[in-house]
Amino acid sequence: MMSGLAVLCLLLLQTGAHGFRLGGNSVTHQQITENAILNMTTQVCRALAMAEGKDFKFPPPPFTAESVALACETTKSSKTFHKTISLIREKNKMVDYYFFWSAKHHFDDETFTEGRDVIVKGLSSVKASIKQGKLAAGREQLGKILHTLQDFYSHSNWVEMKNEQPNSNLIRANTIIGNIDKNRPTCRNCDGDNCMNNILEDVLQDKILTTGYFSYFFPSKPKGKCSHGGKADQTSRIEPKGGINKDAFDSNHGYLHLQATKLAEAATTELLEDVRQAAGDKSFLRFLGITRGKPLCFVIDTTGSMMDDITEVKRVTSSLIDSKVVTEDEPSVYILVPFNDPEFGPLIRTTDPEAFKKSINSLTADGGGDAPEMSLSGLQLALTGAPSGSEIFLFTDAPAKDINLKSPVIALIEQTKSVVNFMITKVLGFRRRRQSDDNQQEEQQQYRMLRSDSQVYRDLADASGGQFIEVTKSELPKATSIITESSSASLVTLLQATRNAGNAENFPFTIDETVTSLTIYITGRSVSFTLISPSGVAQSSTNVSGPLIITSCSVGNFQTVQLNTQVGLWEIKMMSTNPYTLKVVGKSPIDFLFDFLDVEGLTGGYYVIDSRPKAGVNGSMQVTITGSTSAVVREASLVESSGSGVVNGSVEAQGGGEFLVHFDRIPSVDFVVLVKGQSSNTSNILFQRQSNTNIRASTxxxxxxxxxxxxxxxxxxxxxxxxxxxxxxxxxxxxxxxxxxxxxxxxxxxxxxxxxxxxxxxxxxxxxxxxxxxxxxxxxxxxxxxxxxxxxxxxxxxxLRTVTDFIPPVCQLHSLQSNCSSNCSLLTWELSVLVTDGANGTGVDRVSITQGNGTLNTSLAGGDNGTMLVSYVSTCCSPDVELGVVDHVGNVGTCFYTVRAGTTNSTQAPNTQAVGSLSTKAVQSFLLCISILILGLITSEAVIN
Missing domain, CATH: 2.60.40.10 (Immunoglobulins)
Structure with a gap:
């Protein structure tokens, strides 16, 4: 069996080369980042599988988000994994956009301490975010600091000094980065375009660490110092002329591009390993978007009249958890946000289903005062605390008191692409206080006013692609079936439309061979329809016993229809004089992600727009197919949400399941994204997927x-x-x-x-x-x-509170007993260690096994710094153990102990080795292996995917 070291070395070799700058066959920050994440994720999934006694099958090289998710047995989370990698990559890329002029963010101008501070402070932020479950913030920060870390290997002379492993001190505060002399000349003029020998020999011999100086506007730098180089760098035009960057093959030191990118990837892996050790394997995988099912998120009104609703939520939650907790649809996280008046929150987040049940069961209905409640404050908290793409269910029987938050909530819906379903019971406002029960005319006036109050919920449901469901309290149990149906991680949207004025209209939609559990959701009063199957068979909504409809259920303003799934072109003819919404969903592994893009002026290329696209002008969009390695996009359109207008785009394949779409015009009205394509080369039926979120452009x-x-x-x-x-x-x-x-x-x-x-x-x-x-x-x-x-x-x-503790916990060997001999399976050895964090430390947070197959037990040993007493027992067939020790701010250390079979069966054999150390020895070892293997074997040029 391969060791973990050998496996990780193999993983990095399987993915080919990476790089920094887009252009030619050079490689980018994004490729370095993605491949390091894929490699590390594979390694963590393998470690967890081995710990659980399961087999692990490596995905075929080159690794992809799809293949790694499959290897991790979480195929339904590939969309979340894709989304996470895309976010980290994009935030990495945007450092060049937002911090183009900042030397410390690129290690330019010999800003070693400043650059290291950017990384260390950001790394502390990442660890703190993961600990608090704030994964989106941690992902954004990770992308940013990885750019700075990776730039060190392209912008400094680390590679030229023949270093074959990363500079580990870049991710540790209060350490020596290298031998730095800012007053010492470091470069000579290049020989024309040849800069291979422009770094002074004595600088390399004395291991003097330097980076190039850069200025976009002024030809100025300290005398004798190296320049970054390139057309944009004005300092490279004054002596010493030229540069030392290795951003691309055509850079001044482009001949070292591959070595620089490989060291940058090894350094990225080292930082990810540090985050992994601080977070723990399962939390680390959640951080990267490797989960089982979708999040389960409830926002619940807890005011006085909500007792029946809360009781129903308790029932649904218990039933749902019990049915899914052992399946691949088990929710990845459980989130609860209660709201009342004037209070709302706190947000409760857990991955423990029993803990979530306990939180739900502890809810009581009380208080509230006047009818309007803080529903949008609760929803805002849920949208910021739940993962992107969540399905959120809000329960209330009152209008919103904080209607001023409508626009910010819509902004959050557009950013997170989460779906919000409103479960509204009774007539809004008819509870607690009716000031004029004796005055029917005033009551009718209040009814009309409160019906208009509900419009904010309708608008938010429409914006997110969710349902606005109005039922009586007695009807609520029948309506909550949507929660179970919508909680599947493989649910995809095939068609969605909103009509504010009822008209007869036909809606075609295509069902491909990967779709199952075909279901229609309709909200609205007095809505009828006729279905026409691909074979031409028609069935009306009044005929529930026909061949196309399996089941049909109506409650309040909500109707669900489950169909017999048939591949091909369907049509639904809607007939209504009232407003309605139509949504067709099914289960399929194939789905898509999309982002609107803009062009960046300084560095070129596209970047993701974080807000609304520009209305009425041309625009571009990136589409990523998830759940399939063979599916391709053939068509992409922007479809008016409440009308028939369509803007078709031109599609360009980018490779790796990514497609660039260009539109001549972005609509000025609300629209959704419609994508069509082939699920495989042999498929004759186009797949059809549509976004849930309504997009609105802006001037x-x-x-x-x-x-x-x-x-x-x-x-x-x-x-x-x-x-x-x-x-x-x-x-x-x-x-x-x-x-x-x-x-x-x-x-x-x-x-x-x-x-x-x-x-x-x-x-x-x-x-x-x-x-x-x-x-x-x-x-x-x-x-x-x-x-x-x-x-x-x-x-x-x-x-983030200012971090002053950068020293990891230490291990003190208390005892080690072994009677190991040649018959290892029948004998054991025992270890006892005291783990402390020093007088000024933040305290020991966690001790775990990073290598070894024995049993670990920990207990608090007293003191204010969380000192832990650790005991470990293992068979003699597993003679090594490495403990990962972490303090409360995420400082990570390792303690390694080993026993070898001696010639005596005494409790402490004379020949037994007992070695304890607190270091990153394991990380450095496998990184050294990575560097030696890669630098020795890479001979081909990289190609951008």
Whole structure:
């Protein structure tokens, strides 16, 4: 059997080469990042499988998100895994956009300490976010610091000094990065275009660490120092001329491009390993999006009249958990947000189904006062705390008191692409207090007013692609079947439409061979329809016993219809004089992700737009197919949500399941994304998938500067932002909200000229008692005069107390007993270790086995620093153990012990070795192996996927 070291070396060899800069056959930050994540994920899944006594089958090279998810036995999470990798890659890439001028973010200008501080502070933030379950914030921060880490190997002379393993001190504070002399000349002029020998020999001999200087505007640098190089670097035009960067094959030191990228990937792997050790294997996989089923998220009104609803939620939760907890549809995380008046929250998040049951069962209905409640505050908290793409169920019988949050909530829905279903019981507002029971006319007036109050819920359901379900309290148990149906991780949307004025209309939709459990959802009063199957058979909604419909259920304004699945082109003819929504769903592994793109001026290429796309102009979109390695996109369209208008795009395959789509025009009305393609080369039937989220374009652009995303409690953080418009000028209203209830300072309005822009600043302060690792989602919204147009910028901040503890816990050997002999299976050895974190440490948080097959037990040994007494027992067939020890801020160390069979059966054999160390010895060993193998064997050039 291969050792973990050999396996990880093999993993990195299987994926080929990577690189930094897009262009030619050079490779990019994104490729380095993705391949390191795929390799590390495979290794962690293998370790967990072995720990559980399961076989593990390596995916075929080159690794993909699909193949790794399959190897990890979580095929239904490949969409989440894809999404996570894309987010980390994009945040890595955007460092060049937001921090183009910042030397420390690229290790330019010999900013070694500053660059290392960026990495170390960001790494602490990542670990704190994972510990608090704030995974999105941690993923964003990870992408950013990986860019800086990777740039070290391209922008410094680490490779030229013949180093064959990463500089591990770049991820550790208060360590020596290298031999640095900022006053010493480091370079000579290049020989024309040949810069192979432009670093001075004595600099390389004395191991003097340097990086190139860079300036886009001014030809200025310290005398004798190296330049970054390239057309954009003005310093490379003054002596010493040329540069030393290895960003691409055509760079000044491009002949070392492959070595630099391999060391950058090994360093990325080392950092990921450090995060893994701090988080633990299961938490680390959740962080990367490797999970089983979808999140289960409830937002529940707990005011006085909600007793029946809460009872039903308890029943559904218990039934759902009991039916799924041992299946691949087991929810990846359970989230509960209660709300009342004026309180809402806290958000409860757990991966333990029994703990979630306990939280649900502890809910009681009480209080509330007047009818409106803080429903949108609760929903805002859920949208920021739940993973992207979640299905959220909100239960209430009252209108929203905090209707001012409607726009920020829609912004969150658009960003997270989560689906929100509203389970509304009774007539909104008829509870607790009816001030005029004797006055029927006033009551009817109140009814009409409260029906209009419900519109905010309808609008939010439509924006997210969810259902607005109105039932009586006695009908609620019948309506909650949608929760069970919607909780499948393989559920996909095939068709979705909203009609605000009822008209007769035909809707075609295609069912491919991968679709099962075909179901139709309809909301609306007095809606009828006729179905026509691919074979031409028709059946009306009044005939429930026909050949096409398996079951049909109506309750309140909600109707579900389950169909006999037939491959081919279907048609549904809707007939209604009332507003309605139509949604056709099924189960299939094939789905898609999409993001709108813009062109970046300085570095070229596309970047993902974090807000609404620009209305009325051309635009581009990236589509990624998930759940299949053979499916291809043939068509992509933008379809009006409430009408028949369609804008078709031109599709360009990018490889790896990614497609670039160009549109001549982005619609100015709400629309959804429709994708069609072939599931395989042999399929004659196009698959059809549609986005749940309604997209609305805008003539406004709101951009928040990404200067800093770490919020220190008690310290104000200022975030500059800009608002620009391609339309008419005037006074634009500014609204800034957040999910933590903090009170930011910001301008209430900005004045813009026609086609102009204006700037403002948001200042926010987290209270001193804010938990480290929690996050704050800030929404900055601009509204055009008269409310005719809006757009927003979302910024996720991580709250992080200043970290002063950078020293990992230490192990002290208490005892080691062994009577091992040649018959290892019948004998055991025992180990006792005291783990402490020092007088000024944050305390021992966790001890785990990183190598070994024995049994570990831990107990608190007293003291204020969380000292732990660790005992370990193993058969003599497993003579080695490595313990991972982690403190409360994520400092990771390893303690290694080994026994070898001696010639005596005494409790402490004379020849027994007992070695304990606190180091990153294991990490350094496999990284050394990686470097030696890769640098010795790589002979081919890399090709961009």
């Amino acid at each position: 406004l652009t709101v951009t928040a500067a990404d200067i800093n995303s770490i919020l220190v409690p008690g310290t104000p953080l200022s975030i500059p932002f800009t608002v620009s418009t391609t339309g008419a000028g005037g006074t634009f209203s500014i609204q800034v909200t957040n999910d933590r209830g903090f009170s930011p300072a910001f301008p209430s309005s900005l004045s813009l000229e026609t086609g102009g822009r204006a700037s403002g600043t948001v200042t926010i302060t987290a209270p001193l008692n804010t938990t480290s690792g929690s996050d704050v989602t800030l929404t900055i919204q601009a509204e055009a005069p008269g409310g005719t147009d809006t757009n927003y910028a979302l910024k996720r901040l991580t709250v």
